[in-house]
Amino acid sequence: MLNPARCLILACGNTLRGDDGVGPWLCAWAEERFASDPNVRTLSRQQWTPELAAEIAEVESVLFIDCSVESAAGIVRMTPVEPIAAGPGLATHHIGASELLALGQELYNSLPRHALLLTVGADSTELSETFSEAVTAALPEACRVLESTILQFLTGPEAPAPDQRA
Amino acid sequence: MTQTITIDPVTRLEGHGKITIQLNGQGEVEDAHFHVTQVRGFERFSQGRPFYEMPSLMARICGICPVSHLIASAKACEAIMAVRIPHTAAQLRRMLNLAQMVQSHALSFFYLSSPDLLLGMDSDPAMRHIFGVVGAKPELGRAGIALRRFGQHIIELLGNKRIHPGWVVPGGVTEPLAAAKRDEILAMLPEAYAGIKLALIAYKQIADTFKPEIEVFANFPSLYMGLVNEDDSVEFTDGALRLIDAQGNVVEDGITANRFTEVIGEAVEPYSYTKFAYYKPLGYPEGSYRVGPLARLNIAKTMGTPLADVELAEFKQLAVGPVQGSFHYHHARLVDILYGIEKIEQILTDPLILDKHVRAVAGVNRLEGAGQAEAPRGTLHHHYKVDENGLITWANLVIATGQNNNAMNKGVLQAAKHYVKDGKFTEGMLNRVEAVVRTFDPCLSCSTHAFGQMPLAVSLLSADGEVMDRVIRS
Numbered sequence: 127m128l129n130p131a132r133c134l135i136l137a138c139g140n141t142l143r144g145d146d147g148v149g150p151w152l153c154a155w156a157e158e159r160f161a162s163d164p165n166v167r168t169l170s171r172q173q174w175t176p177e178l179a180a181e182i183a184e185v186e187s188v189l190f191i192d193c194s195v196e197s198a199a200g201i202v203r204m205t206p207v208e209p210i211a212a213g214p215g216l217a218t219h220h221i222g223a224s225e226l227l228a229l230g231q232e233l234y235n236s237l238p239r240h241a242l243l244l245t246v247g248a249d250s251t252e253l254s255e256t257f258s259e260a261v262t263a264a265l266p267e268a269c270r271v272l273e274s275t276i277l278q279f280l281t282g283p284e285a286p287a288p289d290q291r292a
Numbered sequence: 293m294t295q296t297i298t299i300d301p302v303t304r305l306e307g308h309g310k311i312t313i314q315l316n317g318q319g320e321v322e323d324a325h326f327h328v329t330q331v332r333g334f335e336r337f338s339q340g341r342p343f344y345e346m347p348s349l350m351a352r353i354c355g356i357c358p359v360s361h362l363i364a365s366a367k368a369c370e371a372i373m374a375v376r377i378p379h380t381a382a383q384l385r386r387m388l389n390l391a392q393m394v395q396s397h398a399l400s401f402f403y404l405s406s407p408d409l410l411l412g413m414d415s416d417p418a419m420r421h422i423f424g425v426v427g428a429k430p431e432l433g434r435a436g437i438a439l440r441r442f443g444q445h446i447i448e449l450l451g452n453k454r455i456h457p458g459w460v461v462p463g464g465v466t467e468p469l470a471a472a473k474r475d476e477i478l479a480m481l482p483e484a485y486a487g488i489k490l491a492l493i494a495y496k497q498i499a500d501t502f503k504p505e506i507e508v509f510a511n512f513p514s515l516y517m518g519l520v521n522e523d524d525s526v527e528f529t530d531g532a533l534r535l536i537d538a539q540g541n542v543v544e545d546g547i548t549a550n551r552f553t554e555v556i557g558e559a560v561e562p563y564s565y566t567k568f569a570y571y572k573p574l575g576y577p578e579g580s581y582r583v584g585p586l587a588r589l590n591i592a593k594t595m596g597t598p599l600a601d602v603e604l605a606e607f608k609q610l611a612v613g614p615v616q617g618s619f620h621y622h623h624a625r626l627v628d629i630l631y632g633i634e635k636i637e638q639i640l641t642d643p644l645i646l647d648k649h650v651r652a653v654a655g656v657n658r659l660e661g662a663g664q665a666e667a668p669r670g671t672l673h674h675h676y677k678v679d680e681n682g683l684i685t686w687a688n689l690v691i692a693t694g695q696n697n698n699a700m701n702k703g704v705l706q707a708a709k710h711y712v713k714d715g716k717f718t719e720g721m722l723n724r725v726e727a728v729v730r731t732f733d734p735c736l737s738c739s740t741h742a743f744g745q746m747p748l749a750v751s752l753l754s755a756d757g758e759v760m761d762r763v764i765r766s
Contacts, residue, residue, distance in 0.1 A: 176437060211423060228423075233437065
């Protein structure tokens with residue numbers, strides 16, 4: 127709420143559910159990596175909720191981070207996020223990245239110039255406080271992609287290229 | 293031939309429950325129940341834990357109102373320690389509890405109930421969510437989000453976490469308030485005031501269009517209970533409980549936490565894991581009562597803050613004596629929010645609010661202790677017994693939803709009898725029966741929210757299990 131940053135890193139996941147915790151892990155890594163940069167703000171949540179639209183509306187760039195159950199285990203993927211209004215049956219307590227962008231646009235007439243989603247393919251989201259071998263092996267690459275994306279957010283007008291892979 | 297309608301799960305609640313409506317051979321409603329279908333076990337598995345762990349353990353009961361559990365639990369621990377916490381710690385806890393109330397009420401009103409209120413009970417069920425509200429009334433969508441952020445951010449500033457902060461401990465709080473944080477909260481107040489004023493105006497403009505629902509949404513006489521101060525003003529964190537009857541007469545007053553079980557008992561029903569609280573002298577179910585925003589406003593003679601006092605006076609014009617219709621919980625919730633914002637502002641101007649002395653320290657001085665506070669949904673009571681080493685040997689929690697349980701069930705029956713005709717029902721009828729429960733904003737099991745969609749299927753079954761009618765919401 128004070129000193130709005132230019133770039134928001136918004137992670138989602140539960141650190142008690144195995145690979146689902148990779149989002150919070152990467153967010154914590156980014157918080158330390160960019161600790162001295164007031165232009166970077168990190169937020170990690172177990173679920174994304176509607177009020178996060180207000181946070182997104184305040185920044186130039188947003189990087190969503192989540193695990194993916196659709197990608198192969200350990201695959202690091204970067205995809206652009208477009209605003210998509212919610213369809214039928216939207217849940218009240220959690221919404222997705224596209225819906226958050228749409229909500230921010232609708233409510234605050236604001237859309238970040240850059241919006242990307244960084245995912246790491248999950249192997250297991252069963253109860254566990256450790257990552258699978260595949261996700262553990264993918265962490266260095268995920269950190270590299272995360273770092274380069276944020277640096278591009280901060281230094282250039284052009285959006286970082288999507289779909290960077292390990 | 294009897295038939296049963298099942299609404300499972302009931303949507304837009306904190307947690308998961310279901311409703312069954314039993315019809316007779318003529319298709320008329322004979323009975324109806326609101327079931328809480330989860331079992332949690334906190335009272336059992338806390339046994340053997342050191343008492344000073346209880347606030348953190350008990351806060352995990354709920355992801356929406358953990359602060360209330362923290363505070364009630366810490367107060368029960370302080371009864372065991374036989375300490376009185378420093379003034380500044382009490383004020384900081386009060387602010388934390390009010391911040392939680394504001395964010396929780398904002399969630400209930402704007403996210404869960406405003407789709408019904410703004411879009412209509414018969415509107416397209418697929419669009420009855422926050423996007424639908426934003427599309428129809430964007431300014432109210434912004435107000436709801438602002439109020440929820442306001443409460444959550446105060447919790448994060450004070451407790452360093454939005455959910456399950458560990459800042460409240462037996463004896464007080466772990467660290468004092470920094471001046472920079474105080475100033476940050478003060479800077480958020482104008483937007484919070486603007487949001488709640490907008491919501492109050494909007495609600496009053498539409499309330500009259502719901503007269504039919506007001507008549508049958510758990511609208512009946514009952515007892516009411518809530519915390520008040522000695523000056524008859526609303527209280528959320530300290531004070532003592534007062535119980536009034538349906539005419540507004542004080543039945544019991546000055547119910548401190550250690551007297552609670554003298555006055556209040558708990559019954560069980562075979563169809564729900566949630567207990568049913570009642571006033572002992574009247575027995576069960578005659579002694580059932582309501583808690584929460586409606587009860588608080590019925591009991592208090594003043595809110596103790598200027599703007600909320602104006603709203604309270606207007607609220608009390610809704611009826612001669614206590615306001616009985618549970619639909620008015622929505623209105624009372626908004627008055628609560630206004631009070632919370634004003635009270636937070638008052639607390640921040642306390643000359644001792646930055647004082648560094650915020651924690652009292654002691655060991656086990658009593659083998660039993662109880663604490664109580666107002667959660668957003670109503671009174672919350674924690675009661676513990678420990679051994680000489682301070683290990684928990686017994687725990688009992690009386691939560692607001694249990695205290696409203698009988699009223700919710702009666703309300704579901706009242707609405708079902710009104711809306712279900714000849715064994716048939718529409719989606720709008722189904723939504724109204726659910727909406728009765730939503731007025732109470734019950735917190736069934738907030739810490740076990742499921743990921744994914746919550747499909748709703750309502751089936752009308754014959755006695756032999758044949759599906760007679762079916763409505764599905766996905």
